[in-house]
Amino acid sequence: MESHGHSTNAPISVRVMRRDNPDATPRYEVFQIPHRQNMNVHMCLLEIQENPVTVEGTKTTPVAWDVNCLEEVCGSCTMIINGRARQACSTLVDTLEKPITIEPMTKFTVLRDLQVDRSRMFEDLKKTKSWVPIDGTHALGAGPRYAQDDQLVSYTLSRCMTCGCCVEACPQYGPGSAFIGPAVLSQVRRFNMHPTGKLNKGERLETVMGSGGITDCGSAQVCASVCPKEIPLLDSIAVVARDTTIHALTSWFGK
Amino acid sequence: MANQPRVIVVGGGLAGLMAAIKIAEFGALVDLLSIVPVKRSHSVCAQGGINGAVNTKGEGDSPGLHFIDTVKGGDFLAHQPPVRDMCDAAPNIIYMFDRMGVPFTRTAEGLIEFRRFGGTLHHRTAHAGATTGQQLLYALDEQVRKFEAEGKITKYEGWEAFYPSIDESGRCVGLTAMDLRNMEIRSFASDAVIYATGGLGAIFGYGTNSVVNTGAAIAGCYQQGAIYGNPEFIQIHPTAISGADKLRLMSESVRGEGGRVWVPKNPKDTRAPLTIPPAERWYFLEEKYPAYGNLVPRDVASREIHHIVQTLGHRVEGEEAVYLDLTHLDPDYLTKKLGGVLEIYEKFKGHDPRKVPMKVAPAVHYSMGGLWVDYKQMTNIPGLFAAGECEYQYHGANRLGANALVACVFGGMVSGVNAFVWAEANAKKERSAAALAATNQKLKSRVNDVLGRAGDENPFGIRRELGQCMNRYVTIVRENESLKKADGMLVDLKKRLARAPLPDAGPWANQSLIHVLELENMIDLSRAITQGALLRDESRGAHFKPAFPNRDDEKWMRSTKASYTPDGPKFDFSETIDTSLKKPVERRYDVLPEHAPKPGGAAAAAH
Incomplete structure (x- = not known):
């Protein structure tokens, strides 16, 4: 029930961006790590944790990083690996160019080493009322019927784990910009298409019509290609853009 | 003036979020502590589905049959009344998620689709593709966000709870936790506390659990006097x-x-x-x-x-x-x-x-054992509740697949309601500052001790050895000689950990410090698991001893109750199992049971 995965491959060189706290200047440290079978980037960090000595033989501290599920469903271990935002658990070492460079995401405050604060994405889900309004959790019978095709779309959108790969790639998103980004816009689409979620459609659309909303999208079209769950983010942005236009027109004529 | 009732919920998986929502609906204030942002909790790893006898396939399914399958699946070690209540509630729990917008897989008619799962012959498992836990967790996460926006739930993400605070009368009045960023130690006062901190699979090193599933939080309750139930029952x-x-x-x-x-x-x-x-x-x-x-x-x-x-x-x-x-x-x-x-x-x-x-x-996948609770989900410490995988109540000696999600949500509901009632009744009482200060001091002293350690051991290596020991000796096949040996190794690991200097003494986001605090707690729970297995000389559910290959109802139809002492766990086997609803029978899966679905039969036609 356990596997150690010994391997005869040459050791791997890993370069890690270190920062002791949010105000510290970043530096790089390089480590030589024994190769193991089926090794992922997370395991490289575990090796450093148990033996925190750089390639020069200098003793250092273990690298700080966030991690939880290890099967690419929780989004915790997102970091920049060889220049691209992805999950350390599902990125296998054998598929990467060496030396491997590991850095924290750049669009969020770095807490320490590879740990970042992504709470802004959760705050934006609050602003857009990304939930279905229900009267309570007591027994009120079944929910609305739902066609298989609609379920498939909704499920695809609902697999977003708020990992932040899309906003990392998006040139419009960042500390200096109010843009809420593709992940949250896609949730607006998801809740607007639900029979009950629709009841807040107008409010959601008005939120994304303002500053930081849909019009801040620069159509760089990179978000969908980096999503680890292959969520059709470009479609979502197009749907929300169309809906906001219709909403603007109908609410203007309705006045 | 009476305080406004305040409840602390520890853990932001399915059980914790469900409890928090129930309490917020009743109007009490909730502080929700979680190590990770709640959307990243281990519930996301649950894949296959959630059980509930909605009976959409003309099979004559019913909550009663769900109950029979569950207690039989658990080899009759679970008290039956709460299991019956859970199975009765299950269809409405599925409907609640349906109303919250969970994208359950659908039938052609637009109804929720159900599939088969282990230990039953009925189609009873609702699912959202094969990431059901993730989808259910997201639904509750979204609802909690609504209450957060309304100011009814306050989240403390990136906080780890260490000790519940117990006053002179024995009542829980809050807890002491640590901020994982700036390492601040703080006590939080409340009128009730619910632990919903999940399982302990990380003790076994390799398994299906997430990194946070160390069991450290419930070990803190155990160290403070909470009884741990059925520790030896670990699902593989x-x-x-x-x-x-x-x-x-x-x-x-x-x-x-x-x-x-x-x-x-x-x-x-x-x-x-x-x-x-x-x-x-x-x-x-x-x-x-x-x-x-x-x-x-x-x-x-x-x-x-x-x-x-x-x-x-x-x-x-x-x-x-x-x-x-x-x-x-x-x-x-x-x-x-x-x-x-x-x-x-x-x-x-x-x-x-x-x-x-x-x-x-x-x-290694799941712990059937956990904090001992009564039918209101309260531990033996008044005011301290537990729900979800971290308590022992619903699965007996073996959990059926897709019963974890329903037990988490049902336990969350029951604990939420009862913690609210308890908090309201106790809100006039003082939340003892002395008790809160005591746990604060206890954690501070422990942190200072860990920071000051010297020697030649490596705390990360010790954790690896713990996993190897538990995986080798305390999983599918258990033998008394090996279990004794394992317990000796655990004692030794704890001693060696006291000689392991920290590789990081920094004051900010110090994961090494947390690692050692958790690891000590994991060793305490490991001893309860190992000694519980050693004492139970029978085979029942997931606990299998070749030397005692049969279930022994006469002697062992009893809960294992472990209490912490500094010298190791102390056991009490006086609690017999309430089997008032279904007489224990031999557990067979080679022949059809009486209640097997009969296509075209009277039962199917009538329902």
């Missing part, structure tokens, strides 16, 4: 894939949708699986258990696989595993029903399970 899931950092789960729903388990008949056969003719394959579960086939409960399937691989020496292409085969099914159907699971296999193994049989082996 039969089908996980190998990996050097984690054994990733391949959901039981793979078999629910028609997946078949087999090995080549010739143990030395090393041919590629699809070149082996059907007559030379051994579908050992289907052969031995014709009634339930590949969907026998997990303890049964894991023992069979262990026997085939470890005792009889069968291999698949030389590996210590068995095949889990889907290649006879339509690939598009598989993508729709199991996409999330198949994706994991592809990403981590590099093969498409639609085309090549998967290689799987048993892995």
